[in-house]
Amino acid sequence: MLIIFWTAIILTLRFLSLNNHAFFHMIIELFVVIVSFCIFILAWNSRSFTNNRFLIFIGIAYLAIGFFDMFHFIAYKGISILYEDGSNQSAQFWIAARYIESLSLLVLPRFASKKISEQTMLLVYGLATSFLMMSIAYWEFFPVCYAGGEGFTAFKTNSEYLISAIFFASAIVIFSRRKQLGGEFVLLLITAVILKVFFEIIFFSFPNVYARTYFAAHIVRAGSFYLVFRAIVQAGLMMPYTRVFENLKKAQQQQREAIGHLEEIVEKRTIELKKGKDDLQALAIKLLSFQEEEHKRLALELHDDLTQRIAYLAIEIGRVEMAARKAKESVIGQDLAKVNGELADLSTFIHDMSRQLHPSILDELGILEAVRSECRIQSLHSESVEIICRAESPPEKLPPRESLFVYRIIQESLRNACKHSGCTRIEVVFDDRPNTLKVEIIDNGKGFMPEKLSGKGHHGIGLASMKERAVLIRAKLEIISAPDKGTTVSLLVVKPNDY
Known part of the structure; x- marks a missing residue:
C-alpha cells in the first residue's frame, strides 16, 4: 500500500x-x-x-x-x-x-x-x-x-x-x-x-x-x-x-541482578545464621546436659556416699551415747545427743541438695510425680502458700531431655512465685494431648509487666533461663501477667515425632 x-x-x-x-x-x-x-x-x-x-x-x-x-x-x-x-x-x-x-x-x-x-x-x-x-x-x-x-x-x-x-x-x-x-x-x-x-x-x-x-x-x-x-x-x-x-x-x-545478588547474600547469611543458631542451641543443650549430668553425679555421690557415711556416724554416736548413759555420764550423753541431732539436720540438708541437683524421682516415676514432689517441698518452705498440682489428663512419660527441661521450668516458676509474687495460692495444671503437653502454673500474686522486666536480678535471670530451656526443646513459653491480676506461666511442649 x-x-x-x-x-x-x-x-x-x-x-x-x-x-x-x-x-x-x-x-x-x-x-x-x-x-x-x-x-x-x-x-x-x-x-x-x-x-x-x-x-x-x-x-x-x-x-x-x-x-x-x-x-x-x-x-x-x-x-x-x-x-x-x-x-x-x-x-x-x-x-x-x-x-x-x-x-x-x-x-x-x-x-x-x-x-x-x-x-x-x-x-x-x-x-x-x-x-x-x-x-x-x-x-x-x-x-x-x-x-x-x-x-x-x-x-x-x-x-x-x-x-x-x-x-x-x-x-x-x-x-x-x-x-x-x-x-x-x-x-x-x-x-x-x-x-x-x-x-x-x-x-x-x-x-x-x-x-x-x-x-x-x-x-x-x-x-x-x-x-x-x-x-x-x-x-x-x-x-x-x-x-x-x-x-x-x-x-x-541491574536492579534485578542486584536484588538477585542480595537475595543470594541474604539466603547465604540466613543459612549461616540458622547454622550458627543450631550450633549454639546444640552447644547450649550439651552444656545443660553436661550440667545436669554433673548434678546427677554429685547428687548420687551425696546420696550414696556422704549420706551413708553420716548415717554410719550417727549410728556410732548413738551407740556411744547409750554407753555413756549406762556409765551415768549424763553430760557427755547430752552433748552426743546434740551432735546426733545436728547430724540428722545435715543429712536432711544433703538429701534436699541432692534432690535439687537432680531429682531421682523424675527418672523413676516421671514428670507428674516429680512435680507433685516439688510442690510438696515448696509448700514446706513457704507455709503461707497453698500449692496444688492436678492433671486434666495424666501425662505419659516424656523423653529424658524434654522431661528434665519441663521440670526445671516448672521448678523455676514455683520458686519465682513463692519468692516474688506474694501469692497465697499456686496451681500447676497438666493437660496431655496426643501430640502436645500443656502445663500452666497459675498464681494469685501481685503480678507484673512482662515487657518491662529486664534481665537484671534473679527474677529476670530466672525467666531468661526458662525461655532458653523452652527454645532448646522447641516449646512455646508464654507469660501472662498484669499488676494485681496474678501471673500465668503457660508452656506448650510439642512431643517429638519418635516419642
Missing part, C-alpha cells in the same frame, strides 16, 4: 510538471518550506530532553532557510506576488538559502561543543537573515543572479558549484563526528547532503524545465529535506526516548 501511495504521488507531480510547471514548482517549494519550519519547531522544542546542541542549531538554521525558500517561490516567475518579474529576486533568495544551508551544515558541527546558548544562535541567524533579506528586497546590493535576456549570471553559476563543494565538505565533517552525533542521525543527514549535491548538479546540467531530469531534481530536493526532517525526528525524539527506555531497561536489569 505504501508503494502504491508514493507511486500515485509521484505520477501526480509528474503530470503537474508537464501541464503546469509553475504550480508544480510551487507545490515542491511549499513542501520544502513547511518541512523547514517543522524542522525548527521540532528541534527547538526538544531542548529540554536532548543534549545534542547540533540538532538545535540545525533547527535554527532551517528556520532561516525556510524564510528564504518561501520568498524564493512567491517571487518565482509565473507566481510572483511581490514583483512583476521576480526572476532575479527569486534566484537571489535561492542562492542565499543554499549558502546558509551549506555553510550551516559545514560549520555548526564545530559550534555544537562550544558554550553558545540557543538564544544567542537564534539571534545571530535572525540578524543574518534580516540583513540578507534587506540586501535583496530593499537595498538591492546583493549580487545579480539573473539578467533579463542573458539568463543566469556567472555569480549564480559559480555559486552553485561552490555550494556543491561546501555540501560535500560538510558531509565529511558530519561523518567525522558520527560518534558524538549518533550513527543513524549521521547516516540520514549525509544521505540528505548527497541528494542536495545531486540536485545542484542535475539542476544546472539540464536547465529545461520540462525535462525528466528537471522533474527528478525537484523530487530529489524534496527528498533531501524530508531526510533532514527524519534525522531531526530520529535524533530529537526517537533517540532520546529510546535511550531513556534502554537506560530504564538497563537499570531494571
Whole structure:
C-alpha cells in the first residue's frame, strides 16, 4: 500500500510538471518550506530532553532557510506576488538559502561543543537573515543572479558549484563526528547532503524545465529535506526516548541482578545464621546436659556416699551415747545427743541438695510425680502458700531431655512465685494431648509487666533461663501477667515425632 501511495504521488507531480510547471514548482517549494519550519519547531522544542546542541542549531538554521525558500517561490516567475518579474529576486533568495544551508551544515558541527546558548544562535541567524533579506528586497546590493535576456549570471553559476563543494565538505565533517552525533542521525543527514549535491548538479546540467531530469531534481530536493526532517525526528525524539527506555531497561536489569545478588547474600547469611543458631542451641543443650549430668553425679555421690557415711556416724554416736548413759555420764550423753541431732539436720540438708541437683524421682516415676514432689517441698518452705498440682489428663512419660527441661521450668516458676509474687495460692495444671503437653502454673500474686522486666536480678535471670530451656526443646513459653491480676506461666511442649 505504501508503494502504491508514493507511486500515485509521484505520477501526480509528474503530470503537474508537464501541464503546469509553475504550480508544480510551487507545490515542491511549499513542501520544502513547511518541512523547514517543522524542522525548527521540532528541534527547538526538544531542548529540554536532548543534549545534542547540533540538532538545535540545525533547527535554527532551517528556520532561516525556510524564510528564504518561501520568498524564493512567491517571487518565482509565473507566481510572483511581490514583483512583476521576480526572476532575479527569486534566484537571489535561492542562492542565499543554499549558502546558509551549506555553510550551516559545514560549520555548526564545530559550534555544537562550544558554550553558545540557543538564544544567542537564534539571534545571530535572525540578524543574518534580516540583513540578507534587506540586501535583496530593499537595498538591492546583493549580487545579480539573473539578467533579463542573458539568463543566469556567472555569480549564480559559480555559486552553485561552490555550494556543491561546501555540501560535500560538510558531509565529511558530519561523518567525522558520527560518534558524538549518533550513527543513524549521521547516516540520514549525509544521505540528505548527497541528494542536495545531486540536485545542484542535475539542476544546472539540464536547465529545461520540462525535462525528466528537471522533474527528478525537484523530487530529489524534496527528498533531501524530508531526510533532514527524519534525522531531526530520529535524533530529537526517537533517540532520546529510546535511550531513556534502554537506560530504564538497563537499570531494571541491574536492579534485578542486584536484588538477585542480595537475595543470594541474604539466603547465604540466613543459612549461616540458622547454622550458627543450631550450633549454639546444640552447644547450649550439651552444656545443660553436661550440667545436669554433673548434678546427677554429685547428687548420687551425696546420696550414696556422704549420706551413708553420716548415717554410719550417727549410728556410732548413738551407740556411744547409750554407753555413756549406762556409765551415768549424763553430760557427755547430752552433748552426743546434740551432735546426733545436728547430724540428722545435715543429712536432711544433703538429701534436699541432692534432690535439687537432680531429682531421682523424675527418672523413676516421671514428670507428674516429680512435680507433685516439688510442690510438696515448696509448700514446706513457704507455709503461707497453698500449692496444688492436678492433671486434666495424666501425662505419659516424656523423653529424658524434654522431661528434665519441663521440670526445671516448672521448678523455676514455683520458686519465682513463692519468692516474688506474694501469692497465697499456686496451681500447676497438666493437660496431655496426643501430640502436645500443656502445663500452666497459675498464681494469685501481685503480678507484673512482662515487657518491662529486664534481665537484671534473679527474677529476670530466672525467666531468661526458662525461655532458653523452652527454645532448646522447641516449646512455646508464654507469660501472662498484669499488676494485681496474678501471673500465668503457660508452656506448650510439642512431643517429638519418635516419642
